[in-house]
Amino acid sequence: MLTSEENDLLCRVEGDAPMGQMMRRHWIPALMSEELIADGKPVRVRLMGEDLVAFRDSDGKIGLLDEFCPHRGPSLVYGRNEQCGLRCLYHGWKFDVAGNVIEMPSEPADSPMKRKVKIKSYPTEETGGFVWAYMGPPEKIPAFERPPFAPDDQTPISIAKVKVPCNWAQIQEGQIDSAHSSTLHSTDMVPARVDSAGATEKNWTRPSTDKAPRMITQTTPYGFRYVALRRPIKDARTHDYARVTVYVAPFISLIPPNSSYNVASIVVPADDESSWFYFLSWGGEATVGTEQWRQFNRLVMGEDIDSDYNSTRTLENDFLQDRELMNNGSFTGLPGIPNQDIAMWVSMGKTVNRSRDTLGASDFAVVEFRRLMVDAVKNFRDGKAGPIGISDPHIPQVEISSYQGIIPKGTDWLTLGTEETEQMFLSNMGKAAS
Template sequence: MIALLSSRDNERLCRIGAGSDMGRVMRRYWLPVELGSNLVAGGAPHSVKLLGEDLVVLRDPAGRVAVMDEYCPHRGASLALARNENCGLRCIYHGWLIDHRGRIVDIPNEPKPDRLREKVRHTAYRAEELGGVVWAYLGPTELEPPLPRFEWTGMPADHVAIMRLRVDCNWVQVLEGLVDSSHVGFLHSDHVRPVTRTAAPEGGTQVDWEDGGRIQRPSEDHRPRMEVEDTAYGFRSAAIRRPVQDPDHKKYVRTTLFVAPVYTVLPAIPGWGTMQFPVPLDDEHTMFYNIQYCYEQAVEEEFLRAKAGCPPEDAADDPHLVRQRDNRWQQDRMAMQSGASWSGIDGIMLEDLAVQESMGPIYDRSREHLGATDRAVTHMRRVLLRAADTVERGEAPIGVSRDVAHERLRADDRVIDIEQPWQSVGDFSATRAG
């Protein structure tokens, strides 16, 4: 039996406030805060939450993005109501003007504003726009790492679909689902099935359009052997299964890449890529990002959303789910009883999020009973707790080095010779040469 996570380490892992161990880790990385398409030049600032902080994100009249504390430093009025001017945000309460770096530019209601203007500094953070996403860095300026230029960030916009869903639980529960491979054959069995017709001997995941577009994989093995290997960016894991064809001489390997602190790169069907990750809003709420991208051609966004298993009513610009705990995630018990559905929940994304929310805001992991197939989950926890120890010692956490080539990161799944190392599947030289 695998050792349980202590209550103390569970708290260290899950809490992301500014003074917490994991909060200090998270603030050493760039994190998505908003979609660029949601911001209008000179338009209303958006209220957002990130790592427990109330922020506004905006696009100024010149098209530049900025992120700052939501509340005016004068008397706390929300800057989501502010006027969006060329020099910054002007609070509508008393007219204070704050630039994108947090400097107080104008205090029009004071007869002698200079001393107050020099004394007061508003909290503002570094912000960049890349790949259709506004990224924010909430850490020390002198320790700012490079922006992670994942493969999809350099692709044409019409080749990429970015879907977001707000999840009402801690971010770790979402991340655990992403690195856990053994649940796929159960929770997602409505959508992911073993190959039913002859497949290429070396083939991996495919889509069977004659079977309703279901994902097909060359294995019906529900007991994967899990392997993990540490890397410069985090770790990669492999779920190794017996394939349908020639299981005595072949093995089916499916790799997953964990990129600190929250990102996962997952295998996809040929010609596609998939990246999914949770962004902690606060200790008990998460924004889940599902990014699907096509290498070969532009694809209609509606098709991309359908491919991701995200029903249209849950994939609107407002990322809050229609299906929630209060309505039992609209689970169809009749479909379960008739055998038409295993989970009774429509869509891969929603199946994941429903079970994660069902665990409560922050699950007490000291109550778990873990097995061999949970190896990637427990390793992810260890990597993050080690990162907390590293930051506490005053050192840089894993993955912030300029040597990590985020644009080369790919996961893959293939049937390979049984003696071939699993490490030959995916990764694609993700560390730059000196």
Template structure:
């Protein structure tokens, strides 16, 4: 699976974490590799191996100054390309000048710093993520560390059925036309907890629809929520009337991943502060400075049983923490052989089959999933809304058609 991941651009961190030129470098860890991210004096982004190639000290403690990152141990200074600019501890003309720090190709888009961790002679052209169709798109991001394997987190993202139970307090039923966002909840026009699922494979992954019986006009209409899986780790989940939603489940190593939840819209959207407050994912009240949860497995996610007796379904504050309680309670890597999959798990079955086949293909030197797709990422879209029963949900699987239908 590492070979699959290394054929895709990976998010190393949010752009806001390295917003200031010459600011403090930021640690990142991807696919078991420790990295350091920094923005130099000219605003250029550099991503290097965290360990200084001289003696292995961490460059995360380094001085970011005058277009380079200087190791504190002996004063060696590296540019964004990894080349040595100065070696305070070595005589002029030293043969050590040929040493370089491992530097990775970098792009910046959609609120993220992206890094290429595959071969330097096989860098794929960078493609903007689905939530960055224009430079002016409003984007807000939640970032949370998850103490478990990335795939079991992703299986939660593509599981439309669980929201009717796990998130029922935050997504209550109401007589509305579609998913309606308030400051504290998303109102939904259906109380159907057993949706009918239909899935279709694509050259970028797959998309599927969860079809529910609506409160209004159930004889003639159906409540549709479509989800898009873009291999290997991106999911477009159903939007609401104020903003679109995407998630990335990025492997840190085998038993840790980073969960990113993006709210975006070409014009409306939600502010960064309001989005993190809604998700109960603010640094300080909810997360430490490394984006690790203060409500976690060790303290039972501070589950409030009194609140449950009063009507709160989970007693856990925030949609992400509710999800984390389910994902992390499975263990660092879930034992899938113990699962009993049913009709609500169609997307889970599709994901497992597709990614096992993808890993086998990569191991055999074959094509890598998602690298030859004809679809532009910014043209893909998830969808939610009431439609006539005769309508085909596949009609609403591009951004253009989904936005057009929502405007009707």
């Protein structure tokens, strides 16, 4: 349970809200690389309550500018993207990726105005299929770091994207809530007598029927990790089925992998009441291609989402839930794992009231998420700590990973999925908190 002041601190990101200010100190996944084509259509991007326009210039460089022209204010989304700049349609002012005015055809040629005017622009980087933006104070910009899902440029990554009309925190809580997967996603994650989680084109399998996992959490410098222990179908007396999920604050969660590929999700606030959700499969021996991944998740543009990534399934049409499908074996009547999640997140209301929920043992990681992020944002607001995840000690993100597998009872779960630097940090911390 959170007080309404704490709930606001956790959820609000617009304007001066401390959580938004803390998020701005990170490199933010702003949009997918594939959305921007050199000299192609500019893209409207809403982030942290700000309206921005992204474009890729003739040289392939990316600009992320205020959406509205500083002259008289029309949207630059309709502008011409040509010869290394974005030109406003109204009077033809032209801006480069750094926000300089490079042409001002409506003013006298010798006017000093061109040198004086700038449009707001944010620095960008491109890695792992994403354009990343830094929206914080320039003097605080952190070094750009490869995310956990892009250890190198060769690792295959497939991304499904959708805009979700609710606050970011209730989406992120769903990403670190192992218990719900055994129920909400039970049609897509089916128990099987195998030694590890598997994946087919139709569903994922897992070696357990247990719907009530026991959880242990551990705070880390980048956020936290937790293990969900379930009774396996085989060897239940001597072994546990362990699923380790990792939260790399504030945007990324690493979901336990299956035998074919790794899974991650990213949640980025568009504003207080809407968010960008990305679901990723990456690496592994049998990575699925991007189109296949979007089909699997039922997030195909033109079928399930429109060209602005809004889902065709909305609260108003009851997410097109199919009761006949339910009678014929689908647990939810909603196809695709993210669509099932979205129906839950959005139906909670724009921003869920956390003073009213009834938490149990399986919500252990959700409680940890709230405690971690509320403490982090309070300390950041009060100047007692830097932004979570940026401060020392630093664990390289590419060394962070999730885990799933059957382990002998008594195994130290902190060794699962952790590499050298993190192992060292964890052993210095002493015994795991639980």
